[in-house]
Amino acid sequence: MTEPIIITQHLTHIYAPGPQQKVALNDISLEIERGSCTAIIGVTGSGKSTLVQHFNGLLRPTSGRVIVNGLDTGAAGVDLQTLRRHVGMLFQFPEMQLFERTVFADVAFAPRRQKVERREVRRRVFHALDTVGLPHEQFAARSPFELSGGQMRRVALAGVMAMSPSVLILDEPSSGLDADAREEFYYYLQRIKEEQGVTIVLVSHDMAEVAALADWLCVLHQGQLVMQGSPRHIFAHGDQLRKWGLAAPPLSELLALLRQQGMAIPAETLTLDEAFALLRLKLKDRIV
């Protein structure tokens, strides 16, 4: 097994140390595998955003360590520029930050600021646009404000991809998108992960989104890592999730209720197809 791309060891973060201090993260140790899609889930105020802001050096640990791509982010003299080139971050509602006159200029913003050579900027921008399903021939010259909400969000994603990050952090990436735009966004994220091997870290409280994308989940509650595992494993523990203010996706909840009523449904059932195949067998004698 290869070295995890992100490691936190006993990470604690305290805002405003002193009498009014708030412990935002409490002794978090976790590893994120290279090339995975890991979701950090928890209710508002559980510490999700604080945690991921350590991954690109926006925050530094009060105690403990965070190691990203072999780089200790808390070490004296750490090169934050290099770190941030490795770790791209897409904030909530990123389309609100689009401001240039053309899609090209918006996507080129970060590489230009990094003084990347002109031809290389062009190459990266075109590639990033193609990657997110906005073919550059069609979209580069357009104004970002003429695009649909889903397309604007993908322009913002291309802006992050133009820095060729090895880790992509997304904060509630699909909130506010309608069903179609959401599906499209997921499709291009999957492609980025599979074709370019980018590690994705997702911050979310939308369990349907998490179920669609993530292969590993970390559950935060009041600044502590209370559970981690595969979606199948975590969503089979709906009762526990409720204690932390979370809920399994509706389909997992339905299956849990059926189990409560005495139907033998394996804990590992997760997808619609699996549930359909299973129930079809179980209800066989009731067919009319």
Place this chain on the structure above:
Amino acid sequence: MDDIHANPFIDMQQVSYVYTRQQRKGHEEQRVQALRAINLSVRRGEYLVVLGHNGSGKSTLARLCNALLTPTSGRVLVAGMDTSDQTMQRAIRDKVGMIFQNPDNQIIATVVEDDVAWALTMRGLPTALIRERVEEAMEAVGISDLRERAPQQLSGGQKQRLAIAGVLALRPQCILADEATAQLDPLSRREIVALLHRLNRELGLTVIQITHLLEEAALAARIVILQQGRIVMEGPPIDIFSDLERLRRLKLAIPEPIELAARLREAGFPLAPDALTVEALAREMAH
């Protein structure tokens, strides 16, 4: 003639709304038609869900119902009062209270009970009356034990309860919730929808809930779906949920349990068509 039909609480007659926007400085103004010839009446005590994806016109429709916007053409009557009549707008907003998406934008005071009392205090009502109304409102939404807290310490769901209490203190006849659950986590989301249903049932409040989530509409008395400013589907949930193909074309996400039930029905399993919630479906499948 049936009195309720003769006198709808909200009556939209041929309502259109056009707004202008400037895309960038120096560019020409663009006229956007947000609503086109809407006819819709809402009965007293009804629970109506208005569904639609982004840009369908649903928020514009909500704002027309309490005179935050007035129609470009057509009329909106609230309890018989025309929203375009400026002398009526205050009375209309007292009858129709509105809750918005972002709870933080709706909080004014630094202590929960002061926040609930805010609008009453501004109206200069006697202290004893304010106390009574505030108690009643906090009780109704279940935040009495949070009365001395600072609103910033509340969770998102608690903040929305607070916003609802602030509206209830004015004793409205109708609550308009415009995507009031969109920024909440899933459990708080369900709590707020359950609370709106309770207020509808127990206090007889008319509720108009605006959302893009089908699963939040399952328990409504009636659903109206908007697309590009027009009403494209209308009816009780049982009818609306029977055409999943159409809902998909309207860019609404179908909840997985509903999809599963549809596939099982197609395969010949008898499941009651009115089983639209996870709980009801579980009962149907297990019995």
